Amino acid sequence: EPEVTQTPSHQVTQMGQEVILRCVPISNHLYFYWYRQILGQKVEFLVSFYNNEISEKSEIFDDQFSVERPDGSNFTLKIRSTKLEDSAMYFCASNVPGQGYNSPLHFGNGTRLTVT
């Protein structure tokens, strides 16, 4: 079964550094998402992306964050200047448009970002 793949599985960075988290969504999917989960807390929506533009973003997704689909297969999340509170698991997800409903999201297994 096709999978969403994320790299790296674990990223350690120093405060103030830029990081790029990478995702390869399922090939025929059209909607792409980033979620994050701080240790012990809920899974939180960050951003959705469709047709090469952001379709929705949460309050968490401020100017420090950006997303890009640089080619036909990758979907990236960039954090420009990391803060300690950005430490979390970051999950990428994708789906196809449903017919009258939201087709299920397929999630990757995440990148654990540790900011020191």
Next chain:
Amino acid sequence: DAKTTQPPSMDCAEGRAANLPCNHSTISGNEYVYWYRQIHSQGPQYIIHGLKNNETNEMASLIITEDRKSSTLILPHATLRDTAVYYCIATGSGNTGKLIFGQGTTLQVKP
């Protein structure tokens, strides 16, 4: 999206059916009920969804009450690998698939 309420935790004996309840009393007519689970910090995994009718797939069954104000996810023969946090989410066709996760139910399957 309608608010959902789930018990914070449940236990189930291995091999028995696990019945996970969810209340969504404010659900509107075009909102579906989705169930996902998260096994120990892995990415959430889709299980099943439904609108009005009961649904069954290879993973689970979903029973939705006639008034649609509550539902039950049934894992017919729980295994230790079903130990996870289970999320019930009610969401409509109007959005592109953004999910709002609550705290879910932590299901512990015991030998």
